[in-house]
Amino acid sequence: GQQLNQSPQSMFIQEGEDVSMNCTSSSIFNTWLWYKQDPGEGPVLLIALYKAGELTSNGRLTAQFGITRKDSFLNISASIPSDVGIYFCAGAPRRGAQKLVFGQGTRLTINP
């Protein structure tokens, strides 16, 4: 089946640093989403992207829908301790699709 590859798989950073992660696919997706999972909890939606080239922000988070429609990027500026967790990208063939494909996640650890 379709797979999404997230990079890096894990990151260890200092508080205050900026973070960049990406997600690539061999197939085209017309919807990209980014979720965050706090330890011991279920994932929570951060950002949804619906148009190639789209750049969307949510506070210190900025995500981009790649122009090839085969990738997406997430940036976190000025990281804080509560940013710790696992970040998942997800793709859907179209808006409203039932079946999302998830990446394997990027685990973010922050040293205070």
Add this chain to the structure above:
Amino acid sequence: NAGVTQTPKFQVLKTGQSMTLQCAQDMNHNSMYWYRQDPGMGLRLIYYSASEGTTDKGEVPNGYNVSRLNKREFSLRLESAAPSQTSVYFCASGGSTNEKLFFGSGTQLSVL
């Protein structure tokens, strides 16, 4: 407003035992989903229900059955548990556009 509620939070089974994971949502969502999360593999869709009265297989349905009891409730059953089913299970419901998922806090299942 509880969102998506899963029970139990933890369960240990012996190989061959059966059990049902319960999920309920109070957001009046039409679509509901069961995912499993394994280290390094992200979230994989087991079954989903696009609306009350319908269920469909996801990526990894073997060994599982589901029941959409009503609009609120969607249960996952393991008829004869196997060690390969040791995982964290998440129930989710779909918002106004199906790809915006709301997740429960998960069930950690160990099969010995």
